Structures are given as structure tokens and as C-alpha cells.
Amino acid sequence: MGRRGDSGTAIVATGLVKHYGDVHALDGLDLEVQEGTVMALLGPNGAGKTTTIRVLTTLLKADTGTATVAGLDVVTDAAELRSRIGVSGQYSAVDEYLTGFENLDMVGRLYHLGAKRSRARARELLERFDLVDAGDRPVKGYSGGMRRRLDLAGALVADPPVLFLDEPTTGLDPRARIDLWAVIDELVAAGTTLLLTTQYLEEADRLADRIAVIDHGVVIERGTADDLKSRVGGSRIDLTLATAEDLSTAVEILGRPAGEVTADESSRRLTLPASDGAITLSDALLALRERGIVPTDASLAKPSLDDVFLTLTGRATADDTDATDATASASTGSAR
């Protein structure tokens, strides 16, 4: 994704600390987001993502440290700041018993848009988020994806220049996730500064210009998605061959153009980088097929948050997370 308009800094956080007794939710967090860019805060459950969003959106006061959003201090300018931002997240403010339209209209009133503008804005957003048909039904009957879209629409009612999305796609099925990504793309193309949190490396890669990896309330790594992937390694293909002979032939065939093939003779498994993802996988399968070789198992494994943490910290994310990225499998496909 290109960087749009780098005129200034939209979000600056310096040394944010927030302790709950012994729990160090934030432990000296520093963050900077340029105007018109997308920053992803990537981290496992409990890393401090929501706490960061809450501090930056004035919902929570840090113990120490300072932060400004759109040039306004999160403590001393809190009221004015709130009118310049949109927030959408896990703690969704959507009212179940109101319709989609009524929810958006209500947000417009809260932002003092006035009755006429609030209604017009609600209709406009329902259209934009593909909720026109559902707009006059109570939210109670909405699917997970529809709720997220409505929640996101709510964050946009006042057309804020800075937007915060806390785990926008967690819990959504792959289809709904892709739809939501497309909506987020549009926002970003329009110049909105976006800070989003996620547990998915794939999502950070897809949406963000820059990524800050957060662990125990501090940023442990920052850079572009490419920086991070070059440290962690990109997608790879895992193949299992039927015989030792097939394995050595496969190494010979795939080793030439792709390079970096590793083979394990005892398990008859072969691994190679998938620079073009599924295309590399299908090319590899075709090349083998031409020589009469069909693997007993073939899968495409994308690097996950766990891979990032192993690389950066030497340990896996905590066991209670559900932070595994989707692993796309082909044919017999084992989930690695």
C-alpha cells in the first residue's frame, strides 16, 4: 500500500504506562503514526492493544506518559479530541433492539449533526456498507459480518480524520473478513489515518503501511510488513512425498528455479519458500505432475503471529490465545 499524504503526525504516544496492580497493561509504550497512513498494532491476547486504544481515544487515563491525536492532548483536550476521531471495536456500542438505520441516526445525534443530516448520513453509510436491505431490521438478526460493518459505519458518522479499529475482523469468517478489508481499503484511500489492532500477521500485512509488534505493553518491533516478513520468512510450501525416490526427484525439480528447498528424508517432507503464495504451490504441483509425481500431502503455510513471536522473542505467544493465522491447504491439506 502506498503512503498517502505524509504532511504530519496524526498520533504520537510517548512512554505510556498503565498498571492494574501487578498487571503491566502498558509498560512504556511509544508510538507514532503519520497522517493518512495505516498503522497496525500486532500482538497476542493481553498484549495491551485495547488499553492503548482506550488511552488514545480518551476512554482511559494512563498512569504516566503523554499522547496526542490530531495534535490534541488525550487528557487536556479530551472533549475536542473526541469529535475528531472514530472508534470501533470489540466493545461494540451497537444497540441490538434498534435497526441499523436507527443506530447510525443515533450516533449522528450524539455528534450533534442535527436530525436532517443525521438521517442523510445514516442512509449514505448503510449504502456504502452494503446494509441497505438490512437497514430497517433490528440489529438482533444481523450476522457477525453485518454487525462489524454497522459498527464501523458508526465510527464514520462524523467523518473523522483519525480512526481506531480494535480487532476489526476477529471472529469473522474468511469471507466476511475479506469484505471488511475492502471497506477499510476505501476509507484509507480517502485519506483517513487508521490505527488498527490485530492478532493476525496476514491482516497487518494486508492493511497496514507500518506494523508495531506489541508484547506486555511495549513495542518490541516496528517496521513495514515487508521488514517483518523478511525477518520471519514469508509463506512456504510443505510437501510430503510417497517414496524416498520421489523426494530426491522433487528436490531436483523444485530446487532449480525456486532455490532454498529443504528436505527431510525420514519424514519424506520437502519445504520451499512460496514467494507467490498459491501460484508457487500450483506451479510446483504441476512441475511434479509432469514427472509423474503426486505428493501425498501439500499445503501452503502462511507465517503467523506465533512465527513472529518465536523470531522476535524466542518464545511462542501465550497458550490462551487463539492467534493462529489461517493456513490455506491444498489437496489433502494438513493444517501443518
Ligand SMILES: Nc1ncnc2c1ncn2[C@@H]1O[C@H](COP(=O)(O)OP(=O)(O)O)[C@@H](O)[C@H]1O
Ligand atoms: N480493567 C482492567 N483491570 C485489570 N486488568 C486489566 C484491565 N484491562 C486490561 N487488563 C489487563 O491488561 C493486560 C492488557 O489488556 P488489553 O489491553 O485488553 O490487551 P489486548 O487488547 O492486547 O488483548 C491484560 O493482561 C489484561 O488482563
Ligand SMILES: [Mg+2]
Ligand atoms: Mg483487546
